[in-house]
Amino acid sequence: MRARIPFDATTPKRRLGSVLSASERADFAIAMLRDVLQAMAPTELEPTVIATEEPEATVSAPIRVDDRPLDAVVEDAIEERTPVAVVMADLPLIEPESLARLQATAGDVVLAPGRGGGTNAMLVRTDSFSVDYHGASIRDHRRIAGERALEVGEIDSFRLGTDVDEPADLIEVLLHGGPHSVAWLREAGFRIETTAGRPTVTRVPPEST
Numbered sequence: 001m002r003a004r005i006p007f008d009a010t011t012p013k014r015r016l017g018s019v020l021s022a023s024e025r026a027d028f029a030i031a032m033l034r035d036v037l038q039a040m041a042p043t044e045l046e047p048t049v050i051a052t053e054e055p056e057a058t059v060s061a062p063i064r065v066d067d068r069p070l071d072a073v074v075e076d077a078i079e080e081r082t083p084v085a086v087v088m089a090d091l092p093l094i095e096p097e098s099l100a101r102l103q104a105t106a107g108d109v110v111l112a113p114g115r116g117g118g119t120n121a122m123l124v125r126t127d128s129f130s131v132d133y134h135g136a137s138i139r140d141h142r143r144i145a146g147e148r149a150l151e152v153g154e155i156d157s158f159r160l161g162t163d164v165d166e167p168a169d170l171i172e173v174l175l176h177g178g179p180h181s182v183a184w185l186r187e188a189g190f191r192i193e194t195t196a197g198r199p200t201v202t203r204v205p206p207e208s209t
């Protein structure tokens with residue numbers, strides 16, 4: 001089954017701007033993408049990355065450059081042929097089993113909600129579905145499917161539901177993430193701090209790592 005992985009290669013992960021420079025965000029976004037592709041490798045999903053521009057780094061999947069907005073590129077994927085899986089590139093916790101659940105769940109449309117209201121992954125089995133990302137998109141996708149009398153499946157998954165948008169998400173990566181993302185964060189000096197109360201993430205200067 002085809003899988004499309006939308007990837008903002010132009011201004012990735014702006015919401016991490018308080019802890020990462022622009023070049024670091026680009027590198028970290030690639031590391032997360034590599035974890036998504038590594039999780040996909042043992043499955044029957046066949047990924048193509050739909051990138052806003054050619055990434056500087058290489059990844060283990062074909063890249064199609066399309067600088068149109070997210071909705072347009074995903075609509076194209078649906079119109080091109082169904083079934084199609086759409087998996088976001090900022091899900092470094094996913095494992096092959098998470099993707100197997102996506103494929104094994106019944107429904108004309110299977111949605112994997114993200115924390116904060118996004119739609120981190122979906123499996124679309126009918127071209128009568130359309131998408132409306134950003135701004136609590138899970139609510140919009142449920143509405144669109146309902147309006148078109150489509151059967152909706154949903155996946156309650158910590159690993160599919162954890163997308164990395166904000167600095168507070170980095171602890172989940174350090175604790176549960178894939179090898180590329182964890183290695184990148186640790187190499188950049190990020191550590192888990194457990195001295196007081198709830199664990200947090202700190203960044204130690206390079207000379208002390």
Ligand SMILES: Nc1nc2c(ncn2[C@@H]2O[C@H](COP(=O)(O)OP(=O)(O)OP(=O)(O)O)[C@@H](O)[C@H]2O)c(=O)[nH]1
Pocket residue numbers: 006007008009011012013014015016050051052066067068069070073088089090163165
């Ligand atoms: N091809 C494509 N992918 C996109 C676009 N916008 C976001 N994405 C990807 O969709 C996924 C979820 O989007 P966001 O969480 O908003 O990612 P982002 O835009 O890098 O993050 P912010 O800059 O913080 O909004 C990420 O993997 C992005 O790389 C787009 O316009 N085109």
Ligand SMILES: C[C@H](OP(=O)(O)O)C(=O)O
Pocket residue numbers: 070114116117118119120132133134135136137138163165
């Ligand atoms: C693309 C968008 O990601 P978020 O901005 O919610 O992380 C969404 O899932 O609708």
